[in-house]
């Protein structure tokens with residue numbers, strides 16, 4: 001067996017390590033004793049230069065350079081300080097020496113410069129990815145806070161002080177988001193030329209300026225104004241248009257220059273910020289249209305209130321009716337999301353319910369429009385007139401109907417008043433000539449159907465003029481009112497009495513068909529009129545001449561019947577004039 005020569009390191013290190021490694025032995029006091037040729041390569045010095053030298057003179061501890069969780073370097077990390085291989089990193093590992101009686105230390109030297117750099121790059125990349133992931137998972141509730149926190153995370157990750165998002169508009173830098181609350185304010189502006197963003201927006205890519213002082217940008221006004229020594233920024237695109245910048249800067253010079261990963265990080269961040277701003281814009285527009293919609297709904301409700309107009313929506317399948325607030329309000333109903341169709345119909349006055357159902361059915365089956373005036377009974381028992389209009393919702397399922405309801409109680413009442421005034425005598429409250437003829441027409445048609453008969457009385461007061469002349473018009477009016485009341489009380493409910501004009505009254509008496517039967521009624525009327533009418537302290541006396549005509553024996557048309565009765569009255573009056581009449585002078589002056 002060949003005897004091992006321990007005078008040369010490779011020979012014996014072969015037994016426990018890779019001969020390609022750099023090996024060195026140092027004495028206990030640290031001086032280089034033996035070395036192989038790889039050592040010279042790693043340390044950049046010849047064996048002659050190294051032998052007898054202290055390793056500590058050329059290797060300085062570089063623990064800070066060791067990447068987190070130092071699992072990739074065996075031994076201790078040193079930086080080489082011999083002026084030949086700047087920035088070289090050497091891992092020094094002490095290996096137990098297998099030789100008996102060995103005095104000194106056996107060290108394996110490994111050049112780990114590239115390894116450490118690769119690891120640091122990997123970690124930096126990981127840091128940025130983690131930061132991006134953190135930013136993207138920030139709470140979405142407050143987008144402004146989202147952007148501000150992204151600026152803070154970005155600045156921290158890049159080792160810079162400030163993170164800024166700007167909107168560039170008409171040559172002005174407008175601050176949108178930042179990580180310096182209390183120092184900067186949203187909406188704060190600077191002339192674009194005084195910011196590095198003026199350069200950033202012109203460059204299509206990320207602009208990184210560090211170490212700053214070595215750059216020509218030191219002449220930029222931003223440096224003289226703000227003194228930022230490190231800057232990295234990317235153009236910000238929103239909806240496909242250049243919108244502003246995302247930038248990070250620091251007054252303190254960053255020790256390292258920005259690398260590829262920093263640039264990619266800022267680029268991605270700018271893209272993400274652009275997306276957030278796009279969403280903010282869309283949300284803003286949505287909010288605006290939502291606000292507009294709300295305002296319109298409010299205006300519609302106000303319009304409904306002012307117009308006393310409500311709307312309704314009926315679902316024939318669900319048999320529910322949705323009533324607008326105003327509709328519920330004028331029906332005196334509590335606010336409810338919907339009402340059963342039965343509940344709604346119960347509010348319609350019984351007399352009008354059939355008309356409503358007829359129109360509802362027609363609308364549902366053939367699409368005709370609903371349009372009717374009906375009475376509805378409010379929750380507190382009042383009757384309200386409503387004009388109801390509606391139609392089938394053609395775009396939707398056809399079992400849905402939509403319509404409006406207008407409270408027309410006031411106009412209906414006014415209309416009724418006008419109608420009453422047009423058909424009644426304002427002094428006596430009796431029906432007037434217009435309605436009298438209308439009633440006559442009705443009675444004729446009724447009798448035509450049933451082969452019936454009736455009589456028309458023409459009642460003209462005697463010597464009425466004297467009352468006016470002696471006691472004044474007021475007295476005459478009082479007499480007319482009293483005569484109206486007395487005539488009404490002398491007749492049946494089924495009879496009709498009205499004022500024909502002046503001191504003339506007409507009565508329609510159904511069923512009366514001959515003069516004999518009529519005689520007792522005429523006597524009854526005259527007796528009623530006999531009683532004196534009090535006017536102040538005076539007593540006024542009145543009498544009347546009554547003419548009569550019969551349907552159908554005398555005439556079959558309203559005006560003919562009236563004319564006949566009038567003629568008859570005239571004859572009666574003439575006859576009475578020739579007789580002694582105590583009333584003739586009763587009211588005379």
Ligand SMILES: Nc1nc2c(ncn2[C@@H]2O[C@H](COP(=O)(O)OP(=O)(O)OP(=O)(O)O)[C@@H](O)[C@H]2O)c(=O)[nH]1
Pocket residue numbers: 427460461462463464465466468472473474475476477480501502503
């Ligand atoms: N106070 C009052 N007088 C009225 C009203 N309408 C008509 N007259 C008067 O009633 C009178 C009716 O005239 P006439 O029928 O000729 O008077 P008369 O005295 O009853 O005559 P004879 O019927 O022939 O007895 C007129 O003087 C009218 O001015 C009214 O609303 N109020």
